[in-house]
Structure formats: structure tokens, C-alpha cells
Amino acid sequence: MQITISENNKLIENQHYTGNRSAKEIHEDGRKVGTFRTATVLVDGNQLIFRNCVFENNAGPGHLAGQAIALYLDGDDIVLENCVLKGNQDTLFLAPLPEKELIPGGFLGPKQHTPRTPRKFVFRNCRIEGGVDFIFGGAEALFEECEFYNTEPGYVFAPSTPQGQEKGFTALNCRFTCAPDVPDHSCYIARPWRIHAKVTIENCWLGRHIHPEGWNDWDKLEAHNTVEFIEINSTGPGSIQIQRPDYVQMKSC
Secondary structure, three states: OOEEEOOOOEEEEOOEEEEOOOOOOEOOOOOEOOHHHOOOEEEOOOOEEEEOOEEEEOOOOHHHHOOOOOEEEOOOOEEEEOOEEEOOOOOEEEOOOOOOOOOOOOOOOOOOOOOOOOOEEEEEOOEEEEOOOOEEEOOEEEEEOOEEEEOOOEEEEEEOOOOOOOOOEEEEOOEEEEOOOOOOOOEEEEOOOOOOOEEEEEOOEEOOOEOOOOEOOOOOHHHHHOOEEEEEOOEOOOOOOOOOOOOEEEEOO
């Protein structure tokens, strides 16, 4: 059963939320659950701080369970501090949804027909676990001193930043790590769910699992001219720049 938090102006501490619904299951309405009905927790309240909380979807590895969201954020001024998010494919969704789905019914769920309201979120000292596209959506989100932990080969960020939005996902002083059994060079920092995707990573440590190319275009050649992927002062075994794609902006400061 999905937990929905719609309260405003509240500090929520020391909670552990656990679910196991996956996109491949059959919903009570006879259709597949789909991505956006899998969330363990949906938060659409405003001015909320979550501190020392755990959000988990333990449906299983992405290649078996498919999409399985642990936390779905769709409110204003939401901050997470010292929290842990556990999942595999699509662990964390940061609204808004894209304007249109690519497959009919692809956005089936509680926010399918709501306005695509711009959102901003902040994560401080959080650990986010997943495999494929495990942080995705159209929000402006700042991650400070966070750890992105790959549980399986895949992609960390899959943004759908709306065209014209100034920022997408920004990771400052973060660490990209992985489980011991994740192969070397089997993971990417980001790929574009939509072609105006924006991701900036700055002063981040990249582990052995990061592919030498670092970034992926999701076979969207048109995205080479529209994405804003920026990498600044990376360190660690995954930070070697020589094979980074031309559409990635490599900077130092």
C-alpha cells in the first residue's frame, strides 16, 4: 500500500518506509501497475524536511522486477537530510513528469493528469541506491555530499529537464560508488530521458564502475545538441576524461 504524505511545514524524522510493488505486477484494475504506481512513498506536501529517514522498494533487481520507485517527490521546498533511499530501477522520481508520454498509458498513476509544476528539491548527506535510471525526472535538484551507490550495472541520473528550465540535477562533493559485484566500467553518470536533460557534477569522486565515456546519449543523436551535461573537477578511477563524449562539457576551476 502506497503511503502519501500531503502535510505542509513539517519536520519528519527517523521513519522507515518499506514497499515492494513493481511495474510488472498486475494492478487491482487489471492493468500492469506501471512505473508511477509503484512508489513506496508519494510526497506532495510542501515545505517539508525529512531527516534520518529510510525509503525502500525491495521489489528486486531491475532486470527481474522492472521499475520500482521508493520515493516520489512532487511538492514545493522539500529537503532530505541524512536519508537513505534503497531500490534498483527508478529508485527516486523527482517531479514534474514530462509533458507527454512516449507510450500511451506510460504515466498511469496519481499525477498523470496534474499540471507539470516546476519543482526544486535538496538532498544533503544522503545515500541513494539503485541500478538503472535510479534518479530521474524533471525537477531542479541539488545533491550535496551524497553517495550514489550502484547495485547493478546501469545509469545514475535520467533527467527529463523541461526545455528552458535553467537547471536540472546538480551533484556537489558527492561520491559515485557501487556494490562489490558490479563490474568495472558498467555504469554511466547520466543519460537523457528527454533531450533537454541537464546534469552537472562538481568535485565528485567516481568509482571503478563508471564507464570511460562517463555519459550516455540513450541512442538519441539529436540530444547531442540539446543536453547540458557538465563535469567539473572529478576525481577517482572513473574520472579519466580521454573518452568523454564531445557533447559533455569538461571544466576545471
